[in-house]
Amino acid sequence: MNGQDICFNSNGIAVTPERPSLVLVHGSGGSKLDWPQSWRSVAAATAPLGLPSSTAVLPGQGGQSLHSYPVFAIDLPGHGGSYGQSLSDIDGYGAVVIRFIEALGLENVCLVGHSMGVGVVLSAVLQSSVRISSLCLIAGAARMPVTPELLKGLKNQTEDTVAAVARSCWHKSTPEHFVKTTQQRMMSAGQNVLHDDFTVCSKLDLRAKLPALQVPTLILAAQEDRMVKAAEIESMAHATPKAQLQIFHECGHFLHVEIASEIAKELVTFLDAQD
Template structure:
């Protein structure tokens, strides 16, 4: 398989834009302002997660998408932290969090860990904000044991979230192909590959060097690739949309769904289907953006979030 074809394939697969580079510039030093916490949901092995806290006020918990990390919020985090206590979490397998080879990378697996994190940190009156896969995790967290029915989560924001089966573009199914792991490992180490993938996710817009370095910084080849592929396969292999939609009927919190009209990875039709499945959802559509509104249209995204966060 040629490098050009490999890059195109990898671009199709990514919800975010990971790299397999070793840690580099673009993110804060590991101990500033980040912290680590070891969590053990009932019956599961402990996992150590990395998180950051910024600002003061009503709490927001930010959950990134596939292939991303806490870095994905850097364009909007200062504005959010001006009026909120913002907690940004690296999900299991991503960023600076632990990446165990246990295969437990589905949205429900992640939601159990996020639920345990909320309980460990004693967060309440909480707004969950998730981008892409992180939006799916946010919704599942509201249903998780120890959280459902407790009132700890006040509201939820899901941005371009593949929260129902078959929500992603069909080409994303290529992640199930047996040669994908070798392809991804071959094409992702270089800076140009990261730049290419970000450009694909932003509809052709050239990413900044800060973004290229920031997305590359947390990743090391073996663990990051395995966790990424395990998560991607969990997304595309999830089935029984009717059963999952039925689960969502139990989410009583108000939910703001934010979608880019031109999202090539989780198309707008998926946002409309998700809005219909949630009892208290509103769908807001942003123009002139694709799958990364936090980079493409940060001011418009913040403007869309502001009235919902004040409720």
């Protein structure tokens, strides 16, 4: 893809012009593994594991309602299994997503972004909306301020800073396993990737361009999100012409994992309404 190898996985559902294809774009220091496995695979191994309802949904559960749609989860450059370097601007990542869609010949695409991925998919659709029929924006906004202290911490006290970020990504009731997994994945991304990604977020401001969006947009937020404030996401929703906003409670920045089944159903309902 223009000399750039992008790693992705697919749930194997056949692509047809009538049915939207979902392209999932992860957040800062993330990868395709940040999406529930059951969103990315229809294998029997991703079926629910019989955990009590009081237990947070594990990655790999709660996405069966998406199994009628083709799903592609990508690793941005320098992340996960993708080669190359992480980028220093949101438009560069947006262009990569557009080239990925073109390379696969996808025509009816719902771009789904989480956190930094929200900025990426917004940039992508603003660059070229020809193949994009809808958006789903999860726990991210057109502006996502990052403090200078956080950027400095990622450079000088990486491990401690990542530990604090990982804790902030999850609702306070979430089992520690999830926090540790996020911490390990972020550390595996490396200091340079993490600093680049959070710098990209710190420079992001697409608010003035939101009125130009002309595709149906589902915006999902958590009231208790400590990484991207719900008020910032609400402001984006008000400025986006064809947006619908849902705010959830008792979950955090990774709401698509914590309440994976509920989020998947919201997405399916949204996609069905576009037919």
